[in-house]
Amino acid sequence: MKAKKSVKRTNNKKGFTLIEILLIVVIISILMVAVIANSMGAKKNARVNNAKTFLGGALPVVIGCVDSGAVLNVPNEDGTTLICGSFSSSFWPALNWGYTYGSYSFANASDCFFTVNTNNGDNGGALTCSCDTQRCK
Numbered sequence: 001m002k003a004k005k006s007v008k009r010t011n012n013k014k015g016f017t018l019i020e021i022l023l024i025v026v027i028i029s030i031l032m033v034a035v036i037a038n039s040m041g042a043k044k045n046a047r048v049n050n051a052k053t054f055l056g057g058a059l060p061v062v063i064g065c066v067d068s069g070a071v072l073n074v075p076n077e078d079g080t081t082l083i084c085g086s087f088s089s090s091f092w093p094a095l096n097w098g099y100t101y102g103s104y105s106f107a108n109a110s111d112c113f114f115t116v117n118t119n120n121g122d123n124g125g126a127l128t129c130s131c132d133t134q135r136c137k
Contacts, residue, residue, distance in 0.1 A: 112132075
């Protein structure tokens with residue numbers, strides 16, 4: 001009698017299948033899109049907060065100028081115009097990122113404001129700096 005030969009199969013396949021690799025690529029792509037979207041929002045918020053800080057620094061000078069009865073100079077975007085020529089040596093803040101000065105009213109210290117147009121869509125289109133709240137929002 002002949003003995004049966006046992007055939008031993010070895011499964012030495014190592015590595016990843018094409019489906020597994022594609023799945024990993026898809027997951028990494030989704031994560032990258034989420035990271036890029038978050039970083040774009042963070043850049044926009046940083047621009048707005050930076051503008052608020054610089055513009056808020058001009059408010060005490062505006063209030064002092066209005067209180068003293070002096071004439072305020074019309075702001076310009078390049079930062080070369082004095083806020084109040086006879087009151088101080090402070091300049092209107094220079095604006096970057098496509099921002100421009102908009103409307104303003106300097107009637108009195110409790111009712112004065114100026115706006116900054118955020119032409120690139122930051123902050124919904126405009127920042128308003130108010131003397132009564134002494135904030136830009």
